[in-house]
Amino acid sequence: MHFLLLFISVSLLAIQFATASESPQKTLMPLPPLAKVISTEPHKTEKHWQKQTIQVKPNGSLSEVLNEVGIDPRTTYQITQTANSRWLTQLAAGDALEIWLDSDNQLKKILYPKTEQTHYQLTSNDEGFKIEQLQHPIETKIVTASGLIQHSFYLSGEAQGLSAKTIMNLADIFSWEIDFIRQLRPGDPFKVIYEKRYIQGEYIGDGNILAAEIITGGDERHTAFLLKDAKGQSVGYYDHNKQNLRKAFLRNPVDYVRITSRYKPKRFHPVLKRWRAHRGVDYGGPTGTPIRATGDGQIIKRYWSRSYGRVIYIRHADKYTTVYAHMSKFGHFKRGQWVKQGQVIGYIGQTGMASGPHLHYEFRKNGRYIDPLKVKFPDASPVPRKHRNRFDQFSGLMSAQLSRLDPHTQIAANFE
Numbered sequence: 509m510h511f512l513l514l515f516i517s518v519s520l521l522a523i524q525f526a527t528a529s530e531s532p533q534k535t536l537m538p539l540p541p542l543a544k545v546i547s548t549e550p551h552k553t554e555k556h557w558q559k560q561t562i563q564v565k566p567n568g569s570l571s572e573v574l575n576e577v578g579i580d581p582r583t584t585y586q587i588t589q590t591a592n593s594r595w596l597t598q599l600a601a602g603d604a605l606e607i608w609l610d611s612d613n614q615l616k617k618i619l620y621p622k623t624e625q626t627h628y629q630l631t632s633n634d635e636g637f638k639i640e641q642l643q644h645p646i647e648t649k650i651v652t653a654s655g656l657i658q659h660s661f662y663l664s665g666e667a668q669g670l671s672a673k674t675i676m677n678l679a680d681i682f683s684w685e686i687d688f689i690r691q692l693r694p695g696d697p698f699k700v701i702y703e704k705r706y707i708q709g710e711y712i713g714d715g716n717i718l719a720a721e722i723i724t725g726g727d728e729r730h731t732a733f734l735l736k737d738a739k740g741q742s743v744g745y746y747d748h749n750k751q752n753l754r755k756a757f758l759r760n761p762v763d764y765v766r767i768t769s770r771y772k773p774k775r776f777h778p779v780l781k782r783w784r785a786h787r788g789v790d791y792g793g794p795t796g797t798p799i800r801a802t803g804d805g806q807i808i809k810r811y812w813s814r815s816y817g818r819v820i821y822i823r824h825a826d827k828y829t830t831v832y833a834h835m836s837k838f839g840h841f842k843r844g845q846w847v848k849q850g851q852v853i854g855y856i857g858q859t860g861m862a863s864g865p866h867l868h869y870e871f872r873k874n875g876r877y878i879d880p881l882k883v884k885f886p887d888a889s890p891v892p893r894k895h896r897n898r899f900d901q902f903s904g905l906m907s908a909q910l911s912r913l914d915p916h917t918q919i920a921a922n923f924e
């Protein structure tokens with residue numbers, strides 16, 4: 509079992525090694541033996557060209573770059589008059605150009621790797637220069653990883669060869685149901701099937717996560733399968749019950765009697781007797797009216813505040829926070845506990861600074877206040893009907909692969 513893991517590590521190393529040896533800065537053109545230079549035609553074989561790699565300086569131009577390797581302005585001008593010259597003249601600072609000169613210091617070739625996929629190349633021929641575009645398709649390999657949580661999910665994922673990007677993606681996909689920092693415990697198993705991307709055999713980074721499974725608390729199974737539409741565009745992640753991994757919010761936290769104050773940037777505060785912003789919505793209702801969590805999440809604060817009275821903060825999927833203030837009584841959920849949408853977390857009251865019994869409700873996204881009555885919630889509907897068949901097929905295939913992974917033996921393996 510460990511042999512397989514080792515094999516993967518070795519092959520990854522090999523790829524990285526290949527990357528390093530192919531990178532322009534580290535390549536030295538082997539100098540040909542002197543005898544050979546004399547006995548052949550040195551000018552005509554690529555072997556005898558000298559390659560230099562020049563990095564574009566801020567506001568640098570092609571003429572500056574060519575000047576640096578000793579190419580005369582006449583040749584530079586000739587290049588600018590060649591078709592597609594803009595591919596070589598629109599340079600970004602920090603880009604690197606590989607330039608080949610022959611033994612007479614004549615320009616033979618320029619290679620400009622614009623992106624990982626697109627390279628521009630200039631070659632010289634009898635008529636002058638030719639500038640063309642070289643496209644390198646991205647190859648995708650599907651790989652798997654599985655293991656048990658040791659100390660942190662990040663380190664455990666890293667130990668199984670997952671990149672930082674894929675670890676973050678996993679945390680993001682499950683962010684509505686799992687708190688990766690506080691909830692995962694040593695021994696919790698995880699499995700993941702994801703893409704690795706290559707160009708010309710060179711690893712360029714991870715692609716999509718296709719499927720994943722994490723079991724928390726011994727028996728709580730969380731799954732995620734990527735749904736793509738017929739054109740291959742990602743629709744989202746859904747679990748084995750076809751439910752969306754994103755969750756919606758209830759529009760209102762109470763089966764309310766009436767809204768007594770809306771979200772306003774500025775308003776006259778009835779208790780403080782001065783103008784101030786109202787960054788939430790007030791629901792007036794009798795003391796004791798149940799207050800519901802508007803979304804699945806974790807209670808991150810539950811305390812008494814001078815202005816908010818008994819107040820609860822719930823965090824949802826890292827991004828969102830909802831706040832429920834002036835409660836007469838808390839529900840039975842404690843700080844740190846997870847609540848499901850619709851569960852009762854407390855009761856309407858008049859604690860703190862309140863002129864009458866009401867719920868003051870706030871909605872924050874990335875720490876910024878939003879009007880709870882206007883916020884656009886994430887689309888959380890289950891797998892759309894038109895994608896059902898495709899999803900069933902794909903999740904079936906992925907489930908079979910996931911079930912073959914044994915997190916205890918910590919196998920990492922490629923499969924096609």
Ligand SMILES: [Zn+2]
Nearest residue numbers: 788789790868
């Ligand atoms: Zn209020």
